[in-house]
Amino acid sequence: MEREDYFFGEGQTSDSKKIYALVIYDIVDNRKRTKFAKILEGYGNRIQKSGFEVKISTRKFENLLNEIPKFCGSMDTIRVYRISGQNLVYKWGKDDNKTQDDLIIL
Secondary structure, three states, X not given: OEEEEEEEOOOOOOOOOEEEEEEEEEOOOHXXXXXXXXXXXXXXXXXXXXXXXXXXXXXXXXXXXXXXXXXXOOOOEEEEEEEOEEEEEXXXXXXXXXXXXXXXXX
């Protein structure tokens, strides 16, 4: 088990203007799901097959929220959890997370 200390808050670090969020999804259509995952790769790091952690500016967070509805049909689910405050993340297994700057690849 690995433990990471996270502080998802305002004014505590040099990243104080960043928004931390977890995006999880269940999209039925393969093509739409693949395209959505590629969009999310431009915002953050994949942590599971259908889960991404993002650390982005407020403006880019709003852009992400505006993009999401076109990928969500009547049989799909997409959730964005905005995270704030001090948290601990306990992890087991492979960790492919890379440091992500404000880079969006379309």
